[in-house]
Amino acid sequence: MERIAKKSWEESKTTWRIAGPVILTAVLQCTVGFVTVAFAGHLGKLELAAVSIAQGVVEGFGYGILLGMGSALETLCGQAVGAGQFQMLGIYMQRSWIICGVTALVLTPVYVFTSPMLKLLHQSEDISDVAGKYTRWAIPQLFAYAMNFPLQKFYQSQTKVWVMTAIAGVVLAIHVLLNWVFVTKLGYGLFGAAMVGNVSWWLINLAQFVYLVSGFFPEAWTGFSLAAFKNLAAFVKLSLASAIMLCLELWYYTAVIIMVGLLENPETQVGAISICMNYQLWALMVALGFNAAVSVRVSNELGANHPKAAKFSVIIAVSTSAFIGLIFMIIVLVERKQLPKFFTDVPELIRETSKLGYLLGATIFLNSVQPVLSGVAIGAGWQSLVAFINIGCYYFVGLPLGAIFGFKLKLNALGIWVGMLVGTLLQTVILVVITFRTKWQKEAMLAEERIRVWGGQVEIQPNPGTGK
Incomplete structure (x- = not known):
């Protein structure tokens, strides 16, 4: 009985070491979107409704698909780590970048044609027009998701998760400051909110990429490789199933x-x-x-x-x-x-x-x-x-x-x-x-x-x- 209790305690600690920072990271990254909505709400009811629909329907659609595509790495990277074959992880992540990048490109027309699509769904013309402008400005965020999710799964498979939490926390603070400066003080409106969102998400990616290439993963990351373009078919199959x-x-x-x-x-x-x-x-x-x-x-x-x-x-x-x-x-x-x-x-x-x-x-x-x-x-x-x-x-x-x-x-x-x-x-x-x-x-x-x-x-x- 004592042996089982000890084993349970050790497994609980291991689980919480991963779950704790992942929970915090998810909350912090979701709060980036909430902050954007909050600042948009102070611009007016129309802007608030437009950004809410843009985030809840259009961006949520792209976010969900790319998160699902990136989740294939949870299977492959995790099992490769368990097998001690760390040299596979960088190749896997680059394959996922290719697949997610192509997926983001395919999803781009959804962002471009948001306005007519919302009108087809019998949404208000005013809201549809403003939401359409916002999503076109926010297209860089779509490609930021395509880079972010494979990076996150790469880190999670090796339980390197606290760095992601710290990055998300710092960027959230920067996000609030930039919104206050460009949306509230300088009066750039929704265009400013969209641009700040783009900058914040790409700051997250930049910081995570710097961590990747800083020598902390000598086995798992050995640089870019053409091998990432080989044997993509099975990887696409698992990515699609995950999505x-x-x-x-x-x-x-x-x-x-x-x-x-x-x-x-x-x-x-x-x-x-x-x-x-x-x-x-x-x-x-x-x-x-x-x-x-x-x-x-x-x-x-x-x-x-x-x-x-x-x-x-x-x-x-x-x-x-x-x-x-x-x-x-x-x-x-x-x-x-x-x-x-x-x-x-x-x-x-x-x-x-x-x-x-x-x-x-x-x-x-x-x-x-x-x-x-x-x-x-x-x-x-x-x-x-x-x-x-x-x-x-x-x-x-x-x-x-x-x-x-x-x-x-x-x-x-x-x-x-x-x-x-x-x-x-x-x-x-x-x-x-x-x-x-x-x-x-x-x-x-x-x-x-x-x-x-x-x-x-x-x-x-x-x-x-x-x-x-």
Whole structure:
């Protein structure tokens, strides 16, 4: 018993060493966007609405796809680190830069034609025009994401995460200062806000790249190589699976918001859902930290051919995140009538939001488990399987049930959220069953094969003893 307790403590410390700074980094980088919205809000209602739509719909779309494409590195880099084959990491990252860069180029027309696209979705012409201008100015941020995510996964796989947190913190302070100077004092308006956002994201990349080439990764980074252009097909396949898996989850919540907007009295219904989603987002940051941590731990241990250690990492990460989620759920249930008051003074909106408190608590608890299990899937390389599970649970169960409960049974936002929750619950149960029925020895063998084949033959180094 003492041995198990000691082992659990050591694994918990290892998990928190990764999850803690990842949580902080996610919060700090998300705050960059919040600061931009805050300064835009002081320019006027039109500017606030335009930037909110630009960030929530257009930039969120590009951000999600590129984050998903970059997540392929969590599988390959993590397993290569576990196998001690650090020389592969730089090649993997450069391949991911190529793939993400091309993806950003493909997504550029979405930024260029934001205005007519929003008008097709029956958005206000004034808002669409301003949002279109902002997204065109913000195109450099799209390519900043393409460079940022592969760098982050490269660092995470080697548990070099505190530097990312420090960089994000410093850049956030610079971001606030630059917005104050150029948007508020010098009066450059939305153009200034977009340019400051571009500068801030590229400052993050510049600082991370300087850290990369400063000699801290003598094995993993040996400079640029043409080998990055070879054997891209398998890498693209895994990147696409990762992107589809992640985007299906992000678009699920977007679809819920759109459905709620079709209800009668949409201002109140959308307002109530939006308040709840804000609380859910901040709670989700913790689970995403454990998502990254368990992805790194599982991929490292499978790459090192330690299947029992991989399974133990899953148990510790899931149980820790679930415990934190339980605490958050209790807080929400107890304070469900008070939490809306941080966002609104309108009695009707407070009342409608309070009704959703029970569902918010349950959603926060489920979302303390589900993202961690998704991290296990990324670490083990199950992205394609989880993508199919997401399609079935979210789009064939959750959304149709939400439509029936919300529109047919007249339960409004409450009914739509119930449908969403059923889909999330079903997905979580399936992932729990798959995870705990997994034959981890087989997964370790697959990891070895993945390093050899999916990464491409070019990285395999000759054996110094045999010359082969």
